[in-house]
Amino acid sequence: MFNKVIRFFCLFFLSIITVTVINASASVYIWAMKKPVAFAPFSWLDHTYVCVGNSNNCYTCPPTYTKTGGNPAVGGYGDGDDAVCYAYCTLSYGVNGVCHQHSNRVLYPAGQTLAYCGVTGYTFSVGMWGTYGTNFNSCDCD
């Protein structure tokens, strides 16, 4: 009887550990926000930023630009650490990309892009810098 109880507890704790490990390696929700640039004549453009896990952990390019307000554009689950790593990967504004490319990088672990969620000005920026910016291959985050 004693052995059975011991076995039961061992298995119970083993399963708890399994669940904890699964949870620890689980993904967080990564989502992009879009916000029209308020002043004319730029009002056709959307500025974008991306939040990782919670709304106090948002990133954009250049980093001083707004990271609040706007409407949700796209989101998905992915590795939060990778997303933050991509957020800090060098991107010179206007040279390697703009906020759209930066947002796509942060969204990369979630397998999502801004492409089809009505971000205005996006097609032009893809033509100029591609989906993830011209130096994306130099980001070592996976």
Add this chain to the structure above:
Amino acid sequence: MKICYIFVFTVLFGMSFVYADGGEGKYRHSDDPNFDAGMLKGPVRSDVEKFRNDFYSRKDFELAKKQKENPGKEIAEEIAEQFENRIDFALGIDFPMEKREIIGTSLKKMHFKLEPLRKALEDGNLSKDYYFSIVDSESEKFLGVCSDVLTDQEFEDLFQFKKTEIKGTFRRVLKTSSPK
């Protein structure tokens, strides 16, 4: 045997927390008390629209992943491939091949010109102002070619601005980085 049942039960019981938490299998919610993933998924979309968005988003992602795993291709070629996806989505997969080729060639031509300049800028051998002035004029040339090839409606569907607004587009994009 009983032990096996207990084990299976315990694991399933534990897993149910993980699944119930995120509602999406292995996923879990944010720690932010105000976070609501449901609200962040944006306005309700039709199934067709959602399928289309997911399909093209996946296509973009897969293409970039492939390019990241096999570096070495010219950046101009990579961007031209990515731009094809934009044309597919905005103008349809049946958009005439001849027009695609003209746009694609013009885009590649622009990047073949800009790439060495970008490298010179990154190496500190070129001023940013000079580089931006070249980008400004090259991007206008590219948009000019698109303007010639596309109808007014096609141009607007693809770029979300009018043909009459081509001048200074790159500068306008740059200025959006001013903090508010």
